[in-house]
Amino acid sequence: MSVSNPPESPCLVIDLNRVRANYRALQAALPSARIRFAVKASPVPEIIRLLNDEGAEFDVASVGEIELCLAQGVDPAVMCYGNPIKKAAHIAAAHAAGVRRFASDTEDDLVRIAEHAPGAEIELRFLASAPASQTPFGVKFGCAPGEAVQLLVRAHDLGLTIAGPYFHVGSQQLDPIAWQIGIEQAGAIAEALAAKDIPVKAVNIGGGLPISYADTAPGVDELGAVIAAAAARHLPEHTALIVEPGRALVGNTGVIHGEVVNVRQAPDGRRWIYLDIGRYNGMAETENEYIAYRFQTDRDGDPMDEVVVAGPTCDGDDVLYQRTRVLLPTTLRAGDPIRILETGAYTASYSSVSFNGFPPLTVHVIGAERE
Structure with a gap:
């Protein structure tokens, strides 16, 4: 089968060679970042296997996505349960499967994680003051930046491992300044935590990296330069960057x-x-x-x-x-x-x-x- 001769209509034809090229282009634009594929963007087994071979991590939003990744040979150590909205039973199932990284944005969720995934690593999602994206999340996810410090302290007190702050600038974000704003706010959270002797290991800058549809979007080289400059200016030395592309890898x-x-x-x-x-x-x-x-x-x-x-x-x-x-x-x-x-x-x-x-x-x- 070829793109020019699909077997039926409608159907979607995915080119794995372009997926690989996109991953490597993003890797070149952000060489120090850990790339974590947002599985929800395209939960296709062949894509997951390819990105696993390339060394990607995986942002999973449900037990179903965890099971999909496990079936493709993905090590649960490179998965993060990135959905802040999750049942206690799903936290327990993820932990039983070997997942040790979780995103959160409320105290109740942290308490559930501490009970059902003791010692797990936490990325605390805050609502960055970024400009609106093409498909914004609104205020569905993320706490206030000041509350993020309190919640990370609470996570530490619950015996959880602290990774650091996490933000998402909205899907199909066309303004590179959005990441600069988010990183600056994440840096302030890291500074406040350092004053409480809680080091930040990583800052998750989320997804939202755009592609060009009818309108042209900034490329990964431009975005990478803005992100790298902001990280160098606002984050503590040796802080790891995590980026969670979905659309940018497969769109x-x-x-x-x-x-x-x-x-x-x-x-x-x-x-x-x-x-x-x-x-x-x-x-x-x-x-x-x-x-x-x-x-x-x-x-x-x-x-x-x-x-x-x-x-x-x-x-x-x-x-x-x-x-x-x-x-x-x-x-x-x-x-x-x-x-x-x-x-x-x-x-x-x-x-x-x-x-x-x-x-x-x-x-x-x-x-x-x-x-």
Whole structure:
């Protein structure tokens, strides 16, 4: 199978060679950082095996992701249970599987970790004062920076091992200054802890590293320079950096192959293009039109005009773009193939089980897991 000859529509085709290239490019841009792949971005076994061979760590958000990584031969010592929202039973299961690193942002969670994963290493998530990203988390995660010091002291008193502060600047963050702000705040937390004789071993700067969709995003070299400079200025010497990319490693490695189901001139006079893939079987990140994917067709040399792009289900919210300016050929017809580019992240993993009877997005992998 090749990208140009997928077996069915819709499907996602992932290129492992690009995953490897992205990992090595990030490694070159941040040579002193530990790279921890956010499994939720693309929980594909072949990707996990490749990154494990490359020496990556893994950010897991559930017992299911832990089990997936274990099945691919990942050492639990390089996993971190990075979801601050977790049941006591799940903490115990992770600990029983060998996971010894946990993220947290509340005292209640720290108490549960101390009980069910005694001695575990803690990365304490705080809410950095960073500019809004393309797909922001809001205030769902992270405590106030001042509270982070108190919680890390509390973790220390509970017998847990302190790694250090952790922040996330929001998914698809386009402003490099966001990491500078977060690192400066993390440095202040580290300084306050040092005054209490609690050393910080590492600062987790989270994910959010962007890729270019319809708009150009800063590259990893630019981001790496900002991050390295901020770390040198604000963090104690010998503090390890941890970065948790998801989209930056896999986003540009995937292409969704779809099909035009119908073309319609709606009563409002706008042209609507209906695809066999929509909000519920892979395109969840088009919610609020946060992510503007690029489209490619076999008729791209023909005249173009604006369209509304919608999915195939009987749900009124299954509309991908009606405010974002999307240009597609005026000659598009039902049955025409269409490709959606840079769809390697948060597509198959966001796909529903079977909404309206449409099956989850099928994933195919090309390229070599090992060189």
